[in-house]
Amino acid sequence: MNSKRGFTTTILHADRLTKPEHGALHKPIHTSVTYGYDDVQDLVDIFQNKKKGYAYSRQGNPTVSALENKVTLMEKGLSTIAFSTGMAAITATIMALIKRGDHIIASSYLFGNTRSVFQTFIDMGLDFTFVDATSVDNVRSELRESTKMIFVETIANPATQIVDLAAIGDLCQQKDIIYMVDNTMTSPYIFRPIDVKASLVINSLTKYIGGHGNALGGSVTDTGLFNWENFANIFEGFKKQVKPEVLGITQIRKKGLRDSGGTLAPEAAHSISVGSETLALRMERACTNAFSLATFFEGHPHIKKVYYPGLKSHPQHEIAHHLFLKYGALMSIELDNSIDCFEFLNKLKLVVKSSNLGDTRTLAIPVAHTIFNEIGPQKRAEMGISDSMIRLSIGIEDIDDLLHDFKSALGESKSPK
Ligand SMILES: *Cc1c(COP(=O)(O)O)cnc(C)c1O
Numbered sequence: 001m002n003s004k005r006g007f008t009t010t011i012l013h014a015d016r017l018t019k020p021e022h023g024a025l026h027k028p029i030h031t032s033v034t035y036g037y038d039d040v041q042d043l044v045d046i047f048q049n050k051k052k053g054y055a056y057s058r059q060g061n062p063t064v065s066a067l068e069n070k071v072t073l074m075e076k077g078l079s080t081i082a083f084s085t086g087m088a089a090i091t092a093t094i095m096a097l098i099k100r101g102d103h104i105i106a107s108s109y110l111f112g113n114t115r116s117v118f119q120t121f122i123d124m125g126l127d128f129t130f131v132d133a134t135s136v137d138n139v140r141s142e143l144r145e146s147t148k149m150i151f152v153e154t155i156a157n158p159a160t161q162i163v164d165l166a167a168i169g170d171l172c173q174q175k176d177i178i179y180m181v182d183n184t185m186t187s188p189y190i191f192r193p194i195d196v197k198a199s200l201v202i203n204s205l206t207k208y209i210g211g212h213g214n215a216l217g218g219s220v221t222d223t224g225l226f227n228w229e230n231f232a233n234i235f236e237g238f239k240k241q242v243k244p245e246v247l248g249i250t251q252i253r254k255k256g257l258r259d260s261g262g263t264l265a266p267e268a269a270h271s272i273s274v275g276s277e278t279l280a281l282r283m284e285r286a287c288t289n290a291f292s293l294a295t296f297f298e299g300h301p302h303i304k305k306v307y308y309p310g311l312k313s314h315p316q317h318e319i320a321h322h323l324f325l326k327y328g329a330l331m332s333i334e335l336d337n338s339i340d341c342f343e344f345l346n347k348l349k350l351v352v353k354s355s356n357l358g359d360t361r362t363l364a365i366p367v368a369h370t371i372f373n374e375i376g377p378q379k380r381a382e383m384g385i386s387d388s389m390i391r392l393s394i395g396i397e398d399i400d401d402l403l404h405d406f407k408s409a410l411g412e413s414k415s416p417k
Pocket of ligand 1: 088111153218
């Protein structure tokens with residue numbers, strides 16, 4: 001693929017340029033679970049990583065590969081593996097690369113389910129330290145001899161903290177530590193973690209990349225920047241079979257995807273692929289909508305606080321301005337005491353009360369009562385989540401309709417004309 005082509009052009013033509021049969025523009029949905037070979041040597045070579053091909057669909061499928069190729073192009077990486085969900089991608093990648101005795105430093109501002117599975121890993125004997133990663137100094141002071149990985153998100157959900165992305169990347173490179181960045185909230189259109197020296201990039205394909213709330217999926221992309229040859233946990237058998245640069249991704253595919261079984265279905269891969277064609281268009285629109293709404297909320301007398309990286313008042317606005325193409329489409333707000341949070345939400349007619357994010361439709365959820373209910377008040381406080389916080393995932397509706405809905409719910413405007 002001509003790497004000079006733009007983001008959208010590249011994705012639109014990615015399938016076609018691999019020449020699917022009959023001149024199809026989309027990679028077809030291949031439903032075969034297994035693949036047969038006339039010469040058994042071909043099958044053996046695939047098993048021994050000597051030849052590319054498909055054996056059993058749990059660890060590879062042509063339709064899924066076509067999507068993996070697109071994510072690799074979007075992230076400007078080396079190689080990608082898709083999973084059934086974003087959580088499967090995170091879980092399987094850590095399972096594949098980390099052993100007992102290893103230490104991981106993770107941002108304390110994490111997606112709730114990621115925090116939950118990390119607690120499961122702790123209960124199983126892995127060592128985690130959670131730090132306020134908005135400053136690299138907090139990360140550096142927790143480094144140990146056994147630190148194998150640093151895990152962060154780009155824009156945290158729901159309070160939109162942005163970690164010290166570039167400085168942590170420098171630190172990881174200097175210390176030869178895997179830098180795993182969850183890019184879900186920004187998407188590769190707004191930000192590419194390879195630009196801050198990430199080793200592995202996670203995307204929940206369910207969110208912006210798929211974009212329509214109609215398919216679950218996840219991915220991990222190897223940027224090619226980490227030197228796997230010296231990484232202690234690489235399985236000896238792989239070292240004899242594959243080139244050093246693909247050791248990491250091979251281990252994640254075999255030990256991670258194959259063993260966990262978190263495989264993406266080809267039908268879902270197709271839906272996500274089609275959705276990804278308009279990622280740039282949707283992000284442009286959703287981010288513009290989000291910026292307008294954040295500005296409206298910030299000036300509103302009944303809104304106590306707005307969390308949005310695009311606002312100058314945001315503590316990491318400068319980082320966002322410097323690193324991201326846009327400021328994202330997720331924000332949180334806190335109402336003042338004169339408005340009941342549930343009453344406000346129930347007055348919204350257009351905005352959907354729902355837990356997803358990155359949909360084409362605007363979604364709202366009271367955070368402390370739902371997605372962050374399980375972890376309790378103390379951890380919520382540590383993560384900067386107040387009881388009256390409402391998270392908004394801004395969609396691509398017409399901005400006047402969104403403004404009207406929020407204004408009505410805030411008690412400003414009468415019924416529509
Ligand atoms: C949603 C999300 C995930 C998990 O993705 P699923 O596809 O829902 O499993 C991981 N990280 C972040 C930042 C997310 O928003």
